[in-house]
Amino acid sequence: MTSPHTQVTLDMLYSAPRWRDVRWRGLTDAAHPVWQCAFRPFFALAVLAAPGLMLLWVAFLALGLPLPASAPGGPYVWHAHELLFGVGGAAAAGFALTAAPEFTDTPEFAPRPVQRLVLLWLAARLAFWCSGLWAPLALLSGAAQAAFLLALAGMIWPRFWGDAGRRHLSFVWALALLAFCAAGFGVQAARGAYPMPWLHATLAAFLVLIIVAASRISMVMVNAALEDIDARDDEGEPLHYLARPPRRNLAMLCIGLYGAAQVLEWPPSVSGWLALAASAAVLNLMGDWHVGRALLRRWPLLLYASYALMAAGFALIGLAQLAPGWLGAPPAAGLHLLTAGSYSLIIFVVMVIAGYTHSGLKKDRRPWVLWAAGGIMLAAALRALAYWHAPLLLHSLSGLLWTASFGAQAWHMLPVWLAERVDERHGGHGVLPEFTDSALRHAGLEP
Numbered sequence: 001m002t003s004p005h006t007q008v009t010l011d012m013l014y015s016a017p018r019w020r021d022v023r024w025r026g027l028t029d030a031a032h033p034v035w036q037c038a039f040r041p042f043f044a045l046a047v048l049a050a051p052g053l054m055l056l057w058v059a060f061l062a063l064g065l066p067l068p069a070s071a072p073g074g075p076y077v078w079h080a081h082e083l084l085f086g087v088g089g090a091a092a093a094g095f096a097l098t099a100a101p102e103f104t105d106t107p108e109f110a111p112r113p114v115q116r117l118v119l120l121w122l123a124a125r126l127a128f129w130c131s132g133l134w135a136p137l138a139l140l141s142g143a144a145q146a147a148f149l150l151a152l153a154g155m156i157w158p159r160f161w162g163d164a165g166r167r168h169l170s171f172v173w174a175l176a177l178l179a180f181c182a183a184g185f186g187v188q189a190a191r192g193a194y195p196m197p198w199l200h201a202t203l204a205a206f207l208v209l210i211i212v213a214a215s216r217i218s219m220v221m222v223n224a225a226l227e228d229i230d231a232r233d234d235e236g237e238p239l240h241y242l243a244r245p246p247r248r249n250l251a252m253l254c255i256g257l258y259g260a261a262q263v264l265e266w267p268p269s270v271s272g273w274l275a276l277a278a279s280a281a282v283l284n285l286m287g288d289w290h291v292g293r294a295l296l297r298r299w300p301l302l303l304y305a306s307y308a309l310m311a312a313g314f315a316l317i318g319l320a321q322l323a324p325g326w327l328g329a330p331p332a333a334g335l336h337l338l339t340a341g342s343y344s345l346i347i348f349v350v351m352v353i354a355g356y357t358h359s360g361l362k363k364d365r366r367p368w369v370l371w372a373a374g375g376i377m378l379a380a381a382l383r384a385l386a387y388w389h390a391p392l393l394l395h396s397l398s399g400l401l402w403t404a405s406f407g408a409q410a411w412h413m414l415p416v417w418l419a420e421r422v423d424e425r426h427g428g429h430g431v432l433p434e435f436t437d438s439a440l441r442h443a444g445l446e447p
Contacts, residue, residue: 142186
């Protein structure tokens with residue numbers, strides 16, 4: 001099948017750019033392909049930071065290599081902070097700056113504001129990495145991170161506020177909550193107090209943002225899977241999946257209360273019950289996904305697995321806080337199902353889906369996607385099991401497996417974001433209309 005508008009074939013859209021297609025010269029030039037769409041530089045930063053940061057962490061654990069001087073709390077604070085605000089912040093920026101124009105049918109963001117936002121992200125990283133050298137730098141680090149998130153929220157707010165119904169403002173509120181957590185972390189660190197509770201609250205805020213984003217993505221992916229198999233109800237009408245706001249709001253409320261409990265240092269029993277409530281609310285949310293065998297298709301299943309890890313992580317945290325002697329492991333076991341599992345998997349999956357689609361390509365059907373996603377899930381399981389058996393071995397294996405998964409994503413997807421689009425278009429437009437899955441099905445071709 002060939003497009004009548006350009007000399008583009010379906011095979012080209014499944015064959016993503018390779019390293020030989022990358023333009024290395026002029027990376028900072030606004031005309032370089034990496035600035036064609038706002039998600040490109042941020043997704044590239046995320047997939048570079050993820051394996052790099054984890055390798056540093058494994059080297060610290062296994063070989064005793066020093067980590068950069070960081071805020072009070074030592075290496076564990078450094079590790080959690082950078083995987084949340086560093087990797088997660090970049091991934092969130094890439095998604096939000098692409099979702100805002102798409103959801104509101106408005107123009108894409110110009111390269112210059114995006115470049116300034118990238119500089120803010122880099123400044124926040126530099127300030128935090130040096131924050132252990134001088135106490136005021138911890139406050140500067142929190143301010144820089146909060147400024148990055150507020151600037152991001154400020155860029156997307158006019159689009160969502162002007163949209164009919166203002167249906168997507170939850171993205172802005174979630175980013176504002178993350179900025180508040182960043183500022184709180186900076187103040188706590190500058191005071192010389194242990195700032196980890198603020199990172200636990202940050203994780204909760206990111207999980208809220210994940211639910212907001214996944215509800216939009218899932219309706220596209222699950223309904224496409226239902227259409228693929230021509231699923232119908234008892235009356236013969238096509239089945240449709242809907243992410244119901246009441247279930248979503250209940251899950252976000254429970255997760256938000258759990259995050260607040262960490263900062264306010266509520267008793268472990270209260271935090272434990274809130275964690276179990278969050279687990280139950282996520283399981284309730286997952287009930288919307290039970291649409292039959294369409295759920296077993298690649299993209300719905302990976303998104304569903306992220307929610308399953310979220311529910312399991314909160315359940316493990318709750319049980320560990322309410323019955324520590326019975327479980328035999330600390331709440332951190334469940335915490336790593338949330339971080340190394342749910343949080344990491346959804347970032348990986350969203351960058352695959354959006355990273356290909358908004359580069360004008362068909363989503364990669366090669367097995368590396370499933371292998372890498374499976375590696376993330378196995379890494380999370382090993383990291384949790386390390387609290388019961390062979391901690392150093394399982395912790396190191398988990399880190400290496402997690403690194404390999406995101407390293408595979410970097411290897412396959414960085415050329416996509418650093419090279420010109422194969423369909424000769426510019427910007428973050430999706431796949432050419434004649435090559436969408438729906439168009440291919442109507443043409444009698446396999447999508």
